[in-house]
Amino acid sequence: MSETTHTTTDGTDSTVGTTTGETDERVREEWRDYSFDAPTKLGVDDLDVYYGDDRALDGVSMEIPEKSVTALIGPSGCGKSTFLRCLNRMNDRVSSARIDGSVTLDGQEIYQDGVNLVELRKRVGMVFQSPNPFPKSIRENVAYGPEKHGDLDTGVLARLLGRSDEERRDELVERCLRDAALWDEVHDRLDDNALGLSGGQQQRLCIARCLSVDPEVILMDEPASALDPIATAKIEDLIAELSEEYTVVIVTHNMQQAARISDQTAVFLTGGELVEYGDTDHVFESPQSERVEDYITGKFG
Amino acid sequence: MAGAAETRLVNRDSSEANAAAAGAVGLAALLFALSLAALFEVVTISDPIAGIPVVALLGGVLVLLGGAVVSFGVGSYLGVVETRPSASAGLVAAAAFAAVWLAIGGGVAAEVLNVGGVGSAAAAVAVGGVAFVTAAVLREDVGSTLPAGGVSILTGVAYLTGALGPAWVWELNFEQQASLTAEFVIPVSTLACALLTGWAAAKAYGGFGARGRRMGAYLLIYLNAGSIVGVLFLLLAFTAFKGLPGLFTGAALGPGVGPAVFGISLPVSLPFVTNGVALLNEFQGVLPAIAGTIWLVVGAVLFAVPLGVGAAIFLTEYAERGRFTQIVEVATNGLWSTPSIVFGLFGFAFLVPRFGGNKSLISGMLTLGFMLLPLVLITSREAMLAVPDEYRDASAALGVSKWQTIRSVVVPAALPGVVTGVILGVGRIAGETAPILLTMTGGTFVPGGQTADVIGGFQFTSTPPFVANPELLQATTALPFQLYALITAGVGLGDTVSSPEQFQWATAFVLLLIVLSFYAIGIGARYYFRRKLQYE
Numbered sequence: 001m002s003e004t005t006h007t008t009t010d011g012t013d014s015t016v017g018t019t020t021g022e023t024d025e026r027v028r029e030e031w032r033d034y035s036f037d038a039p040t041k042l043g044v045d046d047l048d049v050y051y052g053d054d055r056a057l058d059g060v061s062m063e064i065p066e067k068s069v070t071a072l073i074g075p076s077g078c079g080k081s082t083f084l085r086c087l088n089r090m091n092d093r094v095s096s097a098r099i100d101g102s103v104t105l106d107g108q109e110i111y112q113d114g115v116n117l118v119e120l121r122k123r124v125g126m127v128f129q130s131p132n133p134f135p136k137s138i139r140e141n142v143a144y145g146p147e148k149h150g151d152l153d154t155g156v157l158a159r160l161l162g163r164s165d166e167e168r169r170d171e172l173v174e175r176c177l178r179d180a181a182l183w184d185e186v187h188d189r190l191d192d193n194a195l196g197l198s199g200g201q202q203q204r205l206c207i208a209r210c211l212s213v214d215p216e217v218i219l220m221d222e223p224a225s226a227l228d229p230i231a232t233a234k235i236e237d238l239i240a241e242l243s244e245e246y247t248v249v250i251v252t253h254n255m256q257q258a259a260r261i262s263d264q265t266a267v268f269l270t271g272g273e274l275v276e277y278g279d280t281d282h283v284f285e286s287p288q289s290e291r292v293e294d295y296i297t298g299k300f301g
Numbered sequence: 302m303a304g305a306a307e308t309r310l311v312n313r314d315s316s317e318a319n320a321a322a323a324g325a326v327g328l329a330a331l332l333f334a335l336s337l338a339a340l341f342e343v344v345t346i347s348d349p350i351a352g353i354p355v356v357a358l359l360g361g362v363l364v365l366l367g368g369a370v371v372s373f374g375v376g377s378y379l380g381v382v383e384t385r386p387s388a389s390a391g392l393v394a395a396a397a398f399a400a401v402w403l404a405i406g407g408g409v410a411a412e413v414l415n416v417g418g419v420g421s422a423a424a425a426v427a428v429g430g431v432a433f434v435t436a437a438v439l440r441e442d443v444g445s446t447l448p449a450g451g452v453s454i455l456t457g458v459a460y461l462t463g464a465l466g467p468a469w470v471w472e473l474n475f476e477q478q479a480s481l482t483a484e485f486v487i488p489v490s491t492l493a494c495a496l497l498t499g500w501a502a503a504k505a506y507g508g509f510g511a512r513g514r515r516m517g518a519y520l521l522i523y524l525n526a527g528s529i530v531g532v533l534f535l536l537l538a539f540t541a542f543k544g545l546p547g548l549f550t551g552a553a554l555g556p557g558v559g560p561a562v563f564g565i566s567l568p569v570s571l572p573f574v575t576n577g578v579a580l581l582n583e584f585q586g587v588l589p590a591i592a593g594t595i596w597l598v599v600g601a602v603l604f605a606v607p608l609g610v611g612a613a614i615f616l617t618e619y620a621e622r623g624r625f626t627q628i629v630e631v632a633t634n635g636l637w638s639t640p641s642i643v644f645g646l647f648g649f650a651f652l653v654p655r656f657g658g659n660k661s662l663i664s665g666m667l668t669l670g671f672m673l674l675p676l677v678l679i680t681s682r683e684a685m686l687a688v689p690d691e692y693r694d695a696s697a698a699l700g701v702s703k704w705q706t707i708r709s710v711v712v713p714a715a716l717p718g719v720v721t722g723v724i725l726g727v728g729r730i731a732g733e734t735a736p737i738l739l740t741m742t743g744g745t746f747v748p749g750g751q752t753a754d755v756i757g758g759f760q761f762t763s764t765p766p767f768v769a770n771p772e773l774l775q776a777t778t779a780l781p782f783q784l785y786a787l788i789t790a791g792v793g794l795g796d797t798v799s800s801p802e803q804f805q806w807a808t809a810f811v812l813l814l815i816v817l818s819f820y821a822i823g824i825g826a827r828y829y830f831r832r833k834l835q836y837e
Contacts, residue, residue, distance in 0.1 A: 093697060095621070121700035128698075132691035134710055135834040145699035148709065193835060206695070213699055 040107075041066035041217060041247045042087060047101035049082050049091065049272070056082045057272040060101075064264070066216075069243045071258035071280065072251045074268030075295065080251045083268070084219050087249065088124035089117060105217070122149070125215035129222045131202035133194035133209070138186055141194045141205055142173045145213040172212060180208035181238050200231025207238065218242060220250040224257065236261050255296060259284050267292045318373075318382045322506035325369045326520060329499030332362055333524055334531070336491035341535060346487050347467040356467060356483075359491055360460025366498045367453030373505040374446025386509035390444035395436035398448040401493070403429030405455065412471070413464070441509050449501035453494040460487070496524070537813070544810025547803030548573050551584035573807055578746035587808055589747040590783040593662070594815055596753050597741070597779055598731050600666030601673050602723060609677030610712070610719060616678075617685040618707055637675040644672050645736035653740055656774060662753050663773040665741030669730040676726040677719070684718020685711055716830040724823030731816045734781040743776035744786075753777045780812040 042064040049057040057079045064070050072080040082091065089110060091097045103110050110120055122145075133141050146152045152172070158164045173190065177183040182204040186197070194205055203223055210218060220239070224232040239261050242248055252258050258265055259280060266277040269291055276283055276292045287293045338344050339355075346355045377384040389395075406428025410421035432451075436444045459465040469483040500517045507516030551572040558570040576586030612629075620626050648668030656664050688711050696706040743751070758772025778786075787805045 088698065090694070090698060093694070118700040118702065121698055126698035128691065128694060130691065132689070132695045134692060134695065135714055144696075144709070145701060148696075148699070148701040148705045195835065209695070209699065 038065035038068060040064065041105070042249070043102075043104040043107070044083075044087075045102040045104075047083070047086060047099070047103065049079070049086060049100075050098040051094070052096045055272060056097075057086070060268075060272070060274045062266060062274060062277050064247065064249060066247045067243060067245065068263040069239060069248045069250060069261055070264045070266065071262035072249065072266050072268060073253070073255055073258045075270060076253075078268040078270050079272035080266075080268045081221050082272070083274075084126075084221055084249060084251050087217070087219055088121050088126055089115075090121075090126065092117070118149070122213045123215055124217040124219060125210035125213065126219045127203070127206050127210050127221065127223050130226050131199055131206050133197070133202050133205050135193065135195055137191045138177075138194050138197070138205060139169075139173050139190040142176050142208050142212050143169050144209060146172060149213065176208040176211045177205075179211050179242075180204045181234065181241075182208055198231070200227045200234060203227060203231070203235060204238065207235075207242075215246065217247040217249065220248065222251050222253060225253060232257075255284075267295065269295065318376070319506065321369065322373060322502055325366060325373075325502035326499055326506055328362065328366055329495045329502055330520075330524065332359070332366070332491060332495040333499065333528075335359075336488045336495060337528060337531065339488035340485075340492065342484075343535075346484065354467075356460050356465070356487060359487070360457040363453045363457030363460065363491065363494050363498075365457075366494075366502070367450040367455075367457060369450075370446045370453065370498050370501045370505065371450035373502070374443045374450070377442035377505070377509065378440060382505075384442055384505075384508040384510070384513075386441035386513070387511075388440060389438065390436045390441050392437065394445055395433050398436045399429045399433035401452055401497070402432035402448060405452065441513075442505075445504055445509075446501045449497040453498045456490055456494050465490075496521070499524070540806070540810050540813055543806035544813075545807075547800070547805075547807025548810060550800075550803065550807075574811070577748045577752060579748045585746075585804065587780065587783055587811060589752040590778045590780045590808070591811060591815065592752045592754075593665075593741070593777040593779040594731060594781075594812070596662060596755050596777075597665055597669055597737065598727055598819060600663070601669035601730055602727065604667060604670030605673035605677050605726070606719075606723060609674050609722075610681050612678050613681035613685055614707055614712070616682055618703065618711065633675040633678050637679060640735075641672060641733050642735040642739075644668055645739040647671070648736055648740035659774070660739075660741050660743065660776040661774045662741060662755070662777050665737045665779070666773075668736045668740045669733065672733070672736065673723075673726040673730055676729075677722050680722025680725070681715065681719045684715035684722075687718065688714045713830075714834060717827045717834070720823055720827040720830060724820060724827070727819045727823065728816060731819060732781050732812065734785050737779050737782050738785070741776060742778050742782045742786075744778075747778045747783075751775070751777060780808060780815065784808045784812065 040063045044063070045061050047057055047060045048055065060079075060083060072083060074080050085091045086099060086103060091099060099111065101111070105120070105124065109115075134144060136144070143152060143154075147154065147169075152165045152169045154164050154166050154169055159166075174183060174187070177186065182201060185201060186192075186205075194202065197205060203226075207218075207223075223239075224235045227235065236257065239248055239250065243263070250258075250262065262280045264278065265280040265283040267275050267283060267287075269275045276287055276289050283292070284296060287296060335344070336359075339346055344355065346359075348355055350358060373382065376382045377386060403425045407421050407425030410416045410424035414421075414424075416424060432448045436448055438444070439447075456465075465483065465487060467483050467487075469486070471481040471486065499520055503516040503520035504513035507513035549571070551570070553570040554568065556566075556568050558566070558568065560567060560570070560575050572582075572584035573586045574591065575588055576582055576584060577589050578585045578587075616626055616629060620629075645668060648664055648671070652664040652667050653660060692710045692714065693706055696710050697703075753772050753775065755770065755772050758770045760769045760771070761767060762769065784805065787801065787808060790801075
């Protein structure tokens, strides 16, 4: 991992920060030089997002290395969730959103004509803030994605023709639930409605559902904010395990959580700018920007 | 035990006073039920019960109740009964008492004392004013009991002395020569007294104050809810009572008496349900109308549900919220409130010429389908809007296409709401007369041979159109129309049906049963879909 930490503000507008324009320039230069050891999975360059006339993200650029945990922290309304939703184009579903800039996945631009959204979202999965399992059985929840993509067919016709994929489906359900550390708790009641699970179990089920389509990147939008400490600890352990195979990007309000689980941390501050990004240890121990230091030490935000 | 005036954690009620108050509340509720029954002529006010005329009985109970309520108030005021009254009974109660006493004062002055127009008006205002001041200025315990108890005592005395008896009539002297008879006035005034004294007694039971007000409100709400259920029950019971004799005319029970179904004779014979009307029939029945009603509803639902749900999917999931969806919304709401005779006329002018020029089952089905469509659309749309966006997000984040999401997440989650809409709509269309009068129905009496047999009517040919169904193109009848025709048939009805009134009531009862069983099916379906969505 790089030892470099870097700060960025919009070069033309430094009215908010405590740093002078000169320092901004210096930090920006440093940032250009940084590199993480691992290859870049997601590259973001000069990303602007507007909701109607409101600017939600302001020239964000960052590179997210693969098979690691990247935490996005910042005060409410700073655009970190917006940023996250840009990474699998979920913001396309908000009709008032306008997006400028570039996001690449394995070097391929995802904001261009001809991008297959189905394929993109299969490769970049997402877990939401509040657990949102479908009102279906646990088994149906996990198998939902592959079944709708046509990878599994357990329909009536397939069963009649004797080519039902029920066995493959059950293997998949078991693998995903094991990966999401939920199998032991639910293996004997897979046909029960998922809404009968506790909040923490529901969230792990959502993670299992997300794993079912074999993603490369998992985006998590404050996945533990609605959960109690024990359920949160389980989710955090799970994230650490997942990062061995998947690239995890997680938005969190909880700075201790970010410090515990992430390899890189990006700090967004009000106005939708990415102020500091680098190794978690560096960002928390010796932040370059005074504003970030103020935020981390709790003086504001 | 929320009460503004309560300061003690535990209050020791004087149990005798409490029991007496509870008894008064119960008596008032009983009186309420009795006066409702009298209003619907379940009991007649002129009949004596155990030798005592009903009016005298009512009067005695009213005086007793009024006395009890007044003595509660006075007892509380003098400190005999332990209560926590507020400073005043409140403006609403005062206004209500003023209105009641205004009417009593005016009525007594004009009718009993024969005071002239201005004099009786002055008396009314004076009496009403006194009641208002009593309720508004005096402490709550006397303020709410004295006016209520007074009304009850006065009414009771009027009943007992015969001033208001079964023969009493009030000529209103309007141009219409309208008059109010004792049959109406006595139950209504008893009802009012029961409400007033019951409310006051409930307040006394709660010891006045905040708790007493709550008790009074509970009593009024319970009586209200109870009377709604009571009216519904009365309607059902009344129709069943009148309809059952006709329904069971000629009914027989025993092996082999019934009609043959699949070659086996049923052990039950119910000619009213299994026969049509024919000259040689021993017992006449309404089978064609029953079959017609059922096919009508089935056809209308089959037509309206796919269209309505499809339109709702388009409006909620695909169309941009804006001017267009607003216009569609206004149009559907307007269509739902369109009078049914307009639909009928549309069917008559538009559908009938296109289906061979004669009234036909299919024209009726489609007309009712058009009527059902807006409600299905409105309720399906509401149900789909209520499906949380989280489900759609979750599905989209898995890369599942919009149509797949709608099919496998949105529609299943909205199904209970859709079914509710269909239930409501079926309840309306199954009883419609006007549209089918213009589009579907033939004569007053339909022979059993004309029973619509839609399933058996399909004919397959080797030339286009390959499939035909003459049954759908035939005029038939339905229960609401049958009922309408029977009532308007007049002379000649007796020649065909042995006892026309029984026949009519039985038709009404069967219609009611069929509509209720459609309800039951719908409610069962909704329960099933809801269970599937919930964890149980």
